[in-house]
Amino acid sequence: MLGICYYPEHWPESMWAQDAAEMYGLGIRYVRIAEFAWSRLEPSPGQYRFDWLDRAISTLADAGLKVVMCTPTATPPKWLIDLYPSILPVDIKTGHSRGFGSRRHYDFSSPDYFREAMRISTVLAERYGEHPAVVGWQTDNELACHDTTHSGSEAALTAFRAWCQQHYSDIDALNSAWGNVFWSMEYRHFGEIELPILAVTETNPAHQLAYRRFSSDQVVHFHDEMVRIIRAHAPGRFVTHNFIPMVDTQTDNYALAKPLDFASFDNYPLGRSDLFFAKRGAAMFKPYMRTGHPDFSSYYFDQTRGLTGKHFWIMEQQPGPVNWAKHNPRPEPGMVRLWSWVSFAHGADVVSYFRWRQAPFAQEQMHAGLKRIDNSKAAAWPEIEQLVREMALCPDLLEQQVKATVAMVSTTENQWVCEIERQGDSFNQQEVEFAWYSALRQLGVDVDFVSPEQDLTGYKLVLVPCMPVVRPEFVKRCQDSGALLVFGPRTGSKTTEFQLVPQLAPGLLQALVPVKVLSVETIRPDCAEPLFIGQKQYQSQCWREELEVPQSCQVLAHYHDGLPAAAQHQRAVYVATVSCDDFLKALFADLLKQACVETVVLPHDVRLARRGGLTFLFNYSAKPSKVAAPANAQWLLGSATLDGYGVAIYR
Amino acid sequence: MLGICYYPEHWPESMWAQDAAEMYGLGIRYVRIAEFAWSRLEPSPGQYRFDWLDRAISTLADAGLKVVMCTPTATPPKWLIDLYPSILPVDIKTGHSRGFGSRRHYDFSSPDYFREAMRISTVLAERYGEHPAVVGWQTDNELACHDTTHSGSEAALTAFRAWCQQHYSDIDALNSAWGNVFWSMEYRHFGEIELPILAVTETNPAHQLAYRRFSSDQVVHFHDEMVRIIRAHAPGRFVTHNFIPMVDTQTDNYALAKPLDFASFDNYPLGRSDLFFAKRGAAMFKPYMRTGHPDFSSYYFDQTRGLTGKHFWIMEQQPGPVNWAKHNPRPEPGMVRLWSWVSFAHGADVVSYFRWRQAPFAQEQMHAGLKRIDNSKAAAWPEIEQLVREMALCPDLLEQQVKATVAMVSTTENQWVCEIERQGDSFNQQEVEFAWYSALRQLGVDVDFVSPEQDLTGYKLVLVPCMPVVRPEFVKRCQDSGALLVFGPRTGSKTTEFQLVPQLAPGLLQALVPVKVLSVETIRPDCAEPLFIGQKQYQSQCWREELEVPQSCQVLAHYHDGLPAAAQHQRAVYVATVSCDDFLKALFADLLKQACVETVVLPHDVRLARRGGLTFLFNYSAKPSKVAAPANAQWLLGSATLDGYGVAIYR
Amino acid sequence: MLGICYYPEHWPESMWAQDAAEMYGLGIRYVRIAEFAWSRLEPSPGQYRFDWLDRAISTLADAGLKVVMCTPTATPPKWLIDLYPSILPVDIKTGHSRGFGSRRHYDFSSPDYFREAMRISTVLAERYGEHPAVVGWQTDNELACHDTTHSGSEAALTAFRAWCQQHYSDIDALNSAWGNVFWSMEYRHFGEIELPILAVTETNPAHQLAYRRFSSDQVVHFHDEMVRIIRAHAPGRFVTHNFIPMVDTQTDNYALAKPLDFASFDNYPLGRSDLFFAKRGAAMFKPYMRTGHPDFSSYYFDQTRGLTGKHFWIMEQQPGPVNWAKHNPRPEPGMVRLWSWVSFAHGADVVSYFRWRQAPFAQEQMHAGLKRIDNSKAAAWPEIEQLVREMALCPDLLEQQVKATVAMVSTTENQWVCEIERQGDSFNQQEVEFAWYSALRQLGVDVDFVSPEQDLTGYKLVLVPCMPVVRPEFVKRCQDSGALLVFGPRTGSKTTEFQLVPQLAPGLLQALVPVKVLSVETIRPDCAEPLFIGQKQYQSQCWREELEVPQSCQVLAHYHDGLPAAAQHQRAVYVATVSCDDFLKALFADLLKQACVETVVLPHDVRLARRGGLTFLFNYSAKPSKVAAPANAQWLLGSATLDGYGVAIYR
Ligand SMILES: [Zn+2]
């Protein structure tokens, strides 16, 4: 199914009906509205204006469209800020208040904002909760975007002290857990605790981790209450939230998604690619500047699906150039169609485009829409027409379930650990995880992202690229899974309170693979060194651990000095270094074979994904490409010879 | 004529008479004084000390020198700041007060400073306005230098709210003009308006543009009043201001120059080159590191002349290494003479050197003067002696008028639009404009910079490199001009209120060249792509617009994918991309021919300029160069064979 | 002798006895304790807890170990900050208070902190001053680390005004000395003076220099009083301080070291190398990434020895990877032993490792120790065992005195001048000085660092790489020394009040080498130019002075344009440019011969050092190397054929 993001308040009411008719005509069935409309819904304190929204919804419903309603809490109006200035968040890098004039100018710890946000949510839920045209709700918008999870406000300090009291009860327990003795950082009572910001030099990493957990809890608490309010007034309607990339929320995304019916994702492959690959040279970047890296969108799709273990929505899909990256190229012709198909292949139930018509004013006027500001049809329009025709060829698409046999384990908590303690400037947990994911995808393997609290039974291969904090229950789940297990650098190295594990890394995982990390070094990115599997040479880079490997283990790879770089014990593998991509591809090919997971030889820039009985092929290159498909493949779309930027589907 | 910047207060009074005699002996006729002398003129509140200045002026006058007096308002003394601390400006990037201890520590919106600055200006104008030795006045010094146009102070906020009220009258009109509905940014009354700074993420570009216009108006208002005061007390004296590069004032430079008799420019080719070309590699930079780029000084000269449409002064001319760029090379031997001649060729009436003698103390002690601190003659001295001898060979020099047939249209307003909305980090309006200018200059063409509010009649070719905001009157002027017109990327794309034009870019200009910009993309600087004129290949880079070109237009260039990159309709051309320099040179060569503007084949690093009947040749290279001059050329200086760093003049 | 840094408060008391026994068993004799233990010694205001420290000292003493006690003033506890919030320093770049949560969160100008720091020092000195196991004291810890010398606080402002009053007496004298007339920066009384921070643009360099002198005096004053207190209560015990690299203290290190018995240094070759060579390419950096540059540690050792003219301690020696550099590689096998031997060769009496056992918690948990957190022995352990065995082969090692015939003159004051006035972004005084030092060391020459206030008699060659401020007494000392003298760029160019010397640079040194610096230019690092000694070509870079050289001088080198770049007059040489390393090596080889200082032809990466009758050879490469040693060499360790990372000693 397809959807659209629409802002009736941006356009003359006289245009609404034709817009709605054209949406329906294009094949769109869902319309998301009202996410930034607080100043129109409550122009002055307590003075509500619902008439225009009532009419907008009616107009859409009359055209056969279903409405996804939003709480407008991402943009509190000026009068609210002036009434309660402490709503504004405080920048943790400077200690300055972050002012009104854009969006997300609120502090999750502000009691005033919590009350007011829930008030407007309640008012809207009461009015539209049972509206027949409103089939679901989106909470807020892109929670945590623009680095708004953390605040250095007085409100945050007060709440953090209370959080610490609740979590540690006793100040001596906190001092001991954090190792505050180290630099006489000991507190005598909870009221002495500071936020771990703006100190002379780096603060205690355990203090920082507690602050990140607290900040995440504040977001989740805010969001939980909002979902509770919607559910109380909107029976039978779904509730979702449109996530930004998981790495940017600074929140426990599993916890955030917990009360939702399903998760949604805002997918901007080109903008995100520009930022993610900013340090990479043109040789790597340029081939994908108008397509996105072949594994980049699906990386986020598989993560989003993993949040609830269910299919998901693309709530916002890039339809052309955007405005917010450092450079904003146009998608290659066909990419909007291709990206949409990739979404469906990885488990989307709805792809909703952002936005209907490009806005002629304000911050995003250079962000493309399906229609241009002169109301002409933009480049994405015929691609969506084509997509709708093609979707009709796969009538059972949405009934198909994605079901991977390879799982990747990842949590925000461990991202925090790696961010707080880089140890080497070139170590980036996200890049390591993406490299592992991409190596698997190049081998034609489908991947689930799972939480360490999730049952692992049924997976043949479980990979944990970088997870310093490992709990006993997770070790148990690994053991019980029967899967072949692969642990990457840093995994198992830290306690839950950001201390080194007493038995040396990988700590509790030594029950599975009894190696010991004797020391860790980090290396300048331009000083990589050889890494070997047998005689074949690859590169070790950035992060290298010195391993003690007992006789019972088999050494899978070694460093330039002959010392072990990866080792296997029975069904568990430990990889002790960050490496080049080719190393991962070679290593994983072997391990997938061990795990009896089928791999597929794919042409460069072609990717394969399976949703139930359907297999999808995607060509990210302008050049046609020939794929070796099964002889009995029943082609629903295309063929084994993929066009440039082509899509093919077979059963 | 030649001038000098002199600070009698820096030297023992016993040195003044000999300094004055030597100035006169060297050929200097104008002396600028008193620009930073407030603490000596009013050491304590209301206690004036004019005796020393009276004596200094007398000494200079006795030696035959004419005095240019300054208002000392760029450096308010400490006691004034302590009396009125709110004089200090506030940094818009941090919200911090910018303190005393250097210069320009005042807020254009401070009512206290406005009053005090006009008081000291009045006092000086009353005392020296009719002094026979004082022939003219310089207002303040380098207004806006050190990013002082914008302030985030309470005073600025108060004044901005009043400015908004005056300009929009009605708050709904403002909300609508800015599109404040976009993120619930709507205001209920003018007192709710904030400065567009220090927000969570980017603020509304229309809000930013209004703030820039307001800030510019504050500078102009301050300056207008100062000029008014001087004129009231100094009948018959000229009033000028020494501009920094136009791009750095953040002020409407045409408006600022309006009350002046003529504009002046402070010319530091090496310091400015070091900053402007900082990102360029040594291959491009090194040949010019001691000469400045051959088009770099004249670019500013032509702009300065354009401010009032009259000849101008160089109020400060670099005489050797300066102290304030990131790297400060020494000029090649002969460059001080060459730069001086370039100034005259482009319309200077006076070239005044900064400064007489290098200061041994304070911030600029590493800034060269004509004399060293041991009172010996520095490297520039003999070059100026030579210049004086050479000027005698062109007795009618100052009677000659610069008269170009090619015009370039540019405004600060459009610089603001491009700065506020980069869209691509590598898009720099100034670099685009400079590239267009340089291409013309390499073809031996003289260029006028003109305001879009100026009559264009008489020009054969009018170029508008990048002017998003186009008003109907300008389109009319273009039509009436009869000139061949060339519009660059972004031109015509925005309304006056920073909205996209409803008919798509180039908006109103479609009356001249009926193309449509369907989409815009920006590209990493290392990902340039081919661009073609016919079969000849160039480079498209950074900024690319997708053009719809009707049959009535001729396509002049196309992209790598065959789509049009430049198109002509009758007498108007639209160029849709930023390009390499060679593309511009090739395109402009064709268009100049169409426009019947004569081009000249010049050796690399040689430039030609015309002032009335005089033609000047300049060689920016160390190697001699042979120019094809007319057979009947009457050589006033040099010959068709230019020495290294040589100058030649013929009639 | 060997020592160790130990934190009994970090470990269960039950581990102490075994730790002590193992220390002694390894060959360690000194244990430094208590440097960060304030919160354990005084958990609440006035409530002291000495029992645990008493027991820790007893345990160590019982094992035969000697204790070095510290004042814990680098880490004031939270309750003290809450009692006196103005203890916190203020960041001079932002004006923000620098908060609690790490270390060194105190302002040297805070009267409250001064009183409290001296109180706790007195309490500790009274209790442990005559303790038989406590043989010496370390003051505070790494004074000035984390940029804490400068503060922008109210307390600093008040103290600075008083300091100015004391140093200049008369405000007119100050205005004149600083050249405040320049931009109307004149003060009417000392109460008007500001700190030279947070101004609109750069502040007066003389003002900045005064502020740096003041800040240094504050540190010295703080430290002097602490030493006085310890001496008053600890008769017969030594007092030392553990210096960070001299360049980072922003303090007059000679003054700081003056009251000490000897100076100590904290030696982290890899961490420091990573930062110092961050801008250098992998070709230069990678060979040394696990060894440190061959001259890098000794550069600091020779400086540390120079502070008091006596032998020194390494108070903290890196034993493995650290945590605080941008990248943190592991030392090559053998480097801990090699670095230790280098310390002894350059005059260390004790090398003390940081730290006994890696801490599992808090900020430095990734910093290696001699033992891992599982109490196993880390990589350095066997190397120290080897070192202890080898030291037994040199029983008279500590009786040997380092005695160089080449001296290098350097002061913090001149570092300040060069930092305040870069003139070119690529000019770095420290890099120039290191390049000169390294060239000498590559020639096998031992170097003393000396203060310009020190007698130079006995030195054959005295080098002054970059010392703008030269006083008459220093010129006298140079003349009296009889040494061959070499002065580098900028030397002699400034007065003590940061004005240009009236006679042009090198000012007073013209009595020795009568050249004149006519102008100075700075050049982009990628725009270096040829530099010649005779026909042999080298590179001039970054900083070039134009020299007037009288006939009486011999030109030693010239620029690409033939102008002189270095000149000699009798026994004094002036070098006018920064150059490539090869130029220095060639020039110094000639000058050393003139000075009758023996040079040694050393293989690349091999260094030689002499301590009294002992000669040490160090191989910084993995490859064995053969050195030409005297035929009658009596080898105490190794031989003329050095192993990879090998050490050899002969008498
Ligand atoms: Zn309710």
Ligand SMILES: [Zn+2]
């Ligand atoms: Zn008057």
Ligand SMILES: [Zn+2]
């Ligand atoms: Zn006492």
